Amino acid sequence: MSRLSCVARLLRHCWITAPSNKSVSVHRSMLIHCSFLPTVLACKGIVGKRDGSLYTGERDGTWIKLKCWNRAEFVIVGLTRSAAGISSLLLGVHDDDGRLVYAGRVSSGIDRISALILSASLVHLPREGSALCNPPQLGRNVVWLEPLQVCEVQFAEFTPAGKVRHPVFIGLRDDKPAAGISLETDTDLP
Structure with missing residues (x-):
């Protein structure tokens, strides 16, 4: 068993056995291996304190x-425009x-260069009309697109209504067919 697996097993045990009103403390030497922990422990994140700092009440x-953060592929079904170009x-x-x-x-994540690449790919x-089975009412600045282009998005979670929360555009995925894009089991809608 790798050191990383041992750390994950130990922390999962600490997490599960700790009283719900208590926190689990981890030494900084273990934090080097802990960037994956929020996902492994099925929590929203981890809070830590800088090495050598004092505990104060403020x-x-x-x-x-x-x-x-979760990552998943999505089909681009449309875009909204602004005076500067692509808004979302x-x-x-x-x-x-x-x-x-x-x-x-x-x-978020659509900078000037990304907007140029997107414009060229989606032109x-x-x-x-929309390719969606139940399209939202979004106003006049919507341009509906053929559902052929896939993008990767980082997001915190899905809302109860099934929408991505705090999404960030990562990039286009030309290696994935749009027809095969569905939710993965670890990020399924509620």
Whole structure:
């Protein structure tokens, strides 16, 4: 068993056996191996304190947060425009019945260069009306697209309504067919 597996097993045991109102303390030598821990422990993240700092009863900037993020591929089903170009991408996934359902929108992570790449990749895909089985009402600045392009998005979680929360655009995925994009088992809708 690798050292990393041992650390994960030990911390999972500590996490499960700790009273719900207590925290689990980990020495800094173990934190080098702990970037995967929020996912392994099925929590939203880990809070830590800088080495050598004192414990005080106030916020002093010595605490750090390691948040857990999910990543998944989504079909680009549309976009919204702004005066500067692309404002956000509209995302979809195939449900268990093969229908394309709305999964939210992403605007964070779309910088100037990403917007240029997206514009070049999506320029030939506009269509009349949405390909979604139940499209949202989003206003006049929506351009619906043929559901052929896939992108990767990092996000915190799915909302109860099945939309991505705190999404960040990572990039296009030309290696994945849009028809095969559905939710993975570890990020299924609630």
